[in-house]
Amino acid sequence: MTRVFLRPDDLRDLVTEQLGSDRRLVGLDRLAGGSKKGVYRLRLDDQTTVILYLWAAGENYWPPTPVVPDDPFTDASGAELFAVNHAALTAVGVRTARLLALDRDSRYLHADLALVEDLGAVTLEALMEQDPAAAATPLSTLGDALRRMHTTLGPHHGKLSAIAQGEAPQARSTEDIVADRALGHLDAAAVRDARLADAHERIADHVRRLRQAVIAREEYGLVHGELGPDHVLVTPAGEPAMVDIEGLTYFDVEWEHAWLQMRFGAAYPALRPVDLDLHRLEFYRYAQVLSLIEGPLRIADTDFPNRQWMLDLAEWNVTKALAALPFG
Incomplete structure (x- = not known):
């Protein structure tokens, strides 16, 4: 398949509504490493950054496999799982990226997405x-x-x-x-x-x-x-x-x-x-x-x-x- 990744213009409404009309996107970097979702760093004009997770078909490299209902490790991807799991980790005091916004209704793009705190690039x-x-x-x-x-x-x-x-x-x-x-x-x-x-x-x-x-x-x-x-x-x-x-x-x-x-x-x-x-x-x-x-x-x-x-x-x-x- 021909993969088309996000461009800055795709995110204009998201940035305005979720990050403020006084902030402007000046850079978009697609980060390497993801195979099931897209991970992007949004660079804003006030020198801050946030991370965008995008669960879109064009970002998922894995071919389809049969879903086994009681196997929790199959099909472990998506905004719903992310939201529920994020809450569970927060409840037990485990550090993860702070959740800034979640869209499971494709309001901004033709896919689910989440905006989260940028934790930096040091693994x-x-x-x-x-x-x-x-x-x-x-x-x-x-x-x-x-x-x-x-x-x-x-x-x-x-x-x-x-x-x-x-x-x-x-x-x-x-x-x-x-x-x-x-x-x-x-x-x-x-x-x-x-x-x-x-x-x-x-x-x-x-x-x-x-x-x-x-x-x-x-x-x-x-x-x-x-x-x-x-x-x-x-x-x-x-x-x-x-x-x-x-x-x-x-x-x-x-x-x-x-x-x-x-x-x-x-x-x-x-x-x-x-x-x-x-x-x-x-x-x-x-x-x-x-x-x-x-x-x-x-x-x-x-x-x-x-x-x-x-x-x-x-x-x-x-x-x-x-x-x-x-x-x-």
């Missing part, structure tokens, strides 16, 4: 690489925020908006959802990679063995869902603030920590995690490896601008998936 990931000493305090503060989230418990798993509306189905356990997701990712990835096709049954058996070692439970914490140091901005005041919050859900905290261990690496212990079920953690870690093969291979079939990065990510995880298999 925790960059700070960890460039100045590990300066990253120590934001890491510790982030660990405090995660513990508040992971000890905010609920009796049901699912997207917060669905739970609030009484629509979150509970037919399957979280571990069964993850097992089915993992096997689905395996099936889809095996079509694209001969090594996975050859090892399909061994990988599927390994998923089932990991699933069988998990003891059932029915208490779920508030998790971001895909939190890496690139999804944390460090404000000029040194505060870590979570972004890309549409995937927030009630789920097993081991899902979050499997991801955190992978993304934070040697810095992970600085987050001082809550107690975890090690069997569940190992199972979820392997399921995420399969997800990080299937998803990148799928988006690499589109016009996503950083296709090679996705292919390299998939290759890295193919190696991990095969290396984890027992011999024989």
Whole structure:
């Protein structure tokens, strides 16, 4: 598809009505990194800036996939999820961008949008690489925020908006959802990679063995869902603030920590995690490896601008998936 991105003239009414008739847009920068929504920095004539999130079809690089009703990680995008999740994080004292305006009625553009505080351009990931000493305090503060989230418990798993509306189905356990997701990712990835096709049954058996070692439970914490140091901005005041919050859900905290261990690496212990079920953690870690093969291979079939990065990510995880298999 031919993608047409925002131009300054598209935002004249939005700026006037939401930011004031005495302010004028003098610059518009489309920020890199988003794959499901557009992220733009609006530069105003009073030297201030705000961020625009735009949930439009032309901003979403992901090809459609079947929506599984009780899988909270499918179709985790949109202004409604953003608004509900933003309120939930604010309620438990987790720093995120202050919400300035929300439009779910396409008043200004032919899509939902949100205006939020500009937290700056410094990610925790960059700070960890460039100045590990300066990253120590934001890491510790982030660990405090995660513990508040992971000890905010609920009796049901699912997207917060669905739970609030009484629509979150509970037919399957979280571990069964993850097992089915993992096997689905395996099936889809095996079509694209001969090594996975050859090892399909061994990988599927390994998923089932990991699933069988998990003891059932029915208490779920508030998790971001895909939190890496690139999804944390460090404000000029040194505060870590979570972004890309549409995937927030009630789920097993081991899902979050499997991801955190992978993304934070040697810095992970600085987050001082809550107690975890090690069997569940190992199972979820392997399921995420399969997800990080299937998803990148799928988006690499589109016009996503950083296709090679996705292919390299998939290759890295193919190696991990095969290396984890027992011999024989």
